[in-house]
Amino acid sequence: MHTTMPDIAHSADALQTGKLDWVGMGNIELPLLFTSKGLSDTHVTAKADAFVNLQKEDAKGIHMSRLFLALDTLSCEQSLTPKTLTQVLDSFISSHQDLSNAAKVSITFELPLRRPSLLSKKQGWKSYPITITAILVDGVAQIELGVDVTYSSTCPCSAALARQLIQNAFADKFQQATVDTEQVHAWLGTTEGVLATPHSQRSIANIKVLLPADSEEFDILALIDQVEDELKTPVQAAVKREDEQEFARLNGQNLMFCEDAARKLKALFEHTAYQDFYIKINHYESLHAHDAVAYAVKGIENGYKA
Numbered sequence: 001m002h003t004t005m006p007d008i009a010h011s012a013d014a015l016q017t018g019k020l021d022w023v024g025m026g027n028i029e030l031p032l033l034f035t036s037k038g039l040s041d042t043h044v045t046a047k048a049d050a051f052v053n054l055q056k057e058d059a060k061g062i063h064m065s066r067l068f069l070a071l072d073t074l075s076c077e078q079s080l081t082p083k084t085l086t087q088v089l090d091s092f093i094s095s096h097q098d099l100s101n102a103a104k105v106s107i108t109f110e111l112p113l114r115r116p117s118l119l120s121k122k123q124g125w126k127s128y129p130i131t132i133t134a135i136l137v138d139g140v141a142q143i144e145l146g147v148d149v150t151y152s153s154t155c156p157c158s159a160a161l162a163r164q165l166i167q168n169a170f171a172d173k174f175q176q177a178t179v180d181t182e183q184v185h186a187w188l189g190t191t192e193g194v195l196a197t198p199h200s201q202r203s204i205a206n207i208k209v210l211l212p213a214d215s216e217e218f219d220i221l222a223l224i225d226q227v228e229d230e231l232k233t234p235v236q237a238a239v240k241r242e243d244e245q246e247f248a249r250l251n252g253q254n255l256m257f258c259e260d261a262a263r264k265l266k267a268l269f270e271h272t273a274y275q276d277f278y279i280k281i282n283h284y285e286s287l288h289a290h291d292a293v294a295y296a297v298k299g300i301e302n303g304y305k306a
């Protein structure tokens with residue numbers, strides 16, 4: 001004898017009635033093919049959070065399996081593009097007629113990129129944490145691209161203090177009116193000559209940008225390149241000695257506080273087509289046990305808040 005299965009999403013009473021902002025699932029395992037301008041399609045192991053709102057006050061709940069299966073179609077039959085992401089959100093809502101008019105999906109993965117060395121013409125893998133979040137409300141989709149860019153920051157204050165020590169050591173060592181250039185050159189090549197070095201820290205810029213409404217493709221490479229070119233000292237993959245020396249030069253010529261990094265990126269994004277942007281700069285200090293942190297947003301109405 002066949003019995004029908006109970007379907008409490010339809011039959012049971014809600015314990016308490018009311019609307020909910022987002023209901024869904026977190027941390028769904030989701031292998032995906034990621035498509036982005038200038039890159040070969042990349043297989044990534046993503047995690048997804050998927051939601052709809054619950055507008056119907058007395059509905060027991062949403063249909064989680066329908067969200068899950070829409071994401072499975074994205075994983076098995078499509079690649080991740082602004083269009084397929086919007087289709088996923090459309091299907092979240094069309095499978096929840098009477099219950100929902102808003103949908104959200106957030107997809108997180110590591111994107112491995114081949115990155116060139118500074119001088120030696122080598123290459124190596126560098127992995128970037130990416131989060132793509134899309135929201136569809138009343139038929140209007142918004143897609144946000146998030147990436148963390150890791151770089152080195154050398155403290156300008158520490159650099160100035162180190163230079164002063166070097167000047168003082170020079171004055172102590174070479175007191176005569178005229179100095180022998182060869183002697184000075186040799187002395188500068190010793191740790192006695194350059195007796196102090198400024199501290200640097202591994203630093204991370206957390207970036208979020210809202211894509212233009214008509215975006216047909218992701219362009220994560222352009223975003224990462226823009227940020228790294230602006231900061232000048234991204235962490236490196238393949239490094240030979242000539243690359244390390246160039247990195248030292250770049251650090252010395254791009255001394256920065258967290259304020260400098262935040263202002264540079266803010267100025268950069270103000271000249272792009274992104275609808276909105278959010279920047280959080282984290283300098284994981286080596287002088288202190290705490291971090292130096294700065295935030296900047298575009299500052300538009302109903303936009304990101306710092």
Ligand SMILES: Nc1nc2c(ncn2[C@@H]2O[C@H](COP(=O)(O)OP(=O)(O)OP(=O)(O)O)[C@@H](O)[C@H]2O)c(=O)[nH]1
Pocket residue numbers: 007009060061062063064065066
């Ligand atoms: N709404 C909801 N479902 C949950 C929750 N936790 C687990 N689930 C399960 O999600 C599963 C899928 O629900 P549905 O999508 O309604 O499954 P279904 O009724 O087979 O699918 P349809 O026939 O498409 O409605 C059910 O087995 C629920 O028990 C929860 O907190 N809320």
